[in-house]
Amino acid sequence: MSKAASPFWRETPSGVQVSVRLTPRGGRDALDGVETLADGRAVLKARVRAAPSEGEANAALVALVAKEFGLPRSQVTIAAGATARLKIVALQGDPAVLAARLRARFTAA
Numbered sequence: 001m002s003k004a005a006s007p008f009w010r011e012t013p014s015g016v017q018v019s020v021r022l023t024p025r026g027g028r029d030a031l032d033g034v035e036t037l038a039d040g041r042a043v044l045k046a047r048v049r050a051a052p053s054e055g056e057a058n059a060a061l062v063a064l065v066a067k068e069f070g071l072p073r074s075q076v077t078i079a080a081g082a083t084a085r086l087k088i089v090a091l092q093g094d095p096a097v098l099a100a101r102l103r104a105r106f107t108a109a
Contacts, residue, residue, distance in 0.1 A: 008034055008042040009102050011095040016102065017079060018065070018089045023047040024057035029064045034106050043086065044106065058082060065089055069101055 009018045019042065021035060026047025035045050048060035058078050066076045071091060081087035091098050 007102075008044050008106075009099065011099055012090070013095070015075075015090060015092040016095055016098045018091065018102070019043045020046050020061065020065075020087045020089050022057060022061055022085055022087055024050060024052040029060060031064065031068055055082075058087075061087070061089065065091070068105075069098065 008020075009016045021037075021043040023046070027049065029048050030046070032045040032047060034042055036042050046061055046064065048057050048064060050056040050060040062073055062076045062078065065071075066073045069076075069091060071093060075092035077090045077092075079088040079090040
């Protein structure tokens with residue numbers, strides 16, 4: 001996992017928004033660390049087994065993120081990019097707690 005130059009999330013009044021690069025049909029459901037795109041943006045790399053049809057990959061991504069961060073699925077939504085590989089995933093909850101979880105899981109050396 002490479003260390004990103006800038007955070008791949010931002011705090012909002014109702015939680016955090018996470019920039020995600022999703023790979024559907026990725027062979028397994030996993031969060032694979034942080035990647036810096038060619039334009040300098042940092043994104044969380046995610047892969048799911050589901051195909052990108054009828055919202056299956058998005059549903060699998062929501063379930064994966066909810067499980068990884070101990071949230072109910074109802075508190076995780078696709079805020080932008082529903083049909084794109086690059087997405088914004090919104091996590092509802094205490095922004096400071098969620099940001100601390102992200103920092104602990106993905107920015108530790």
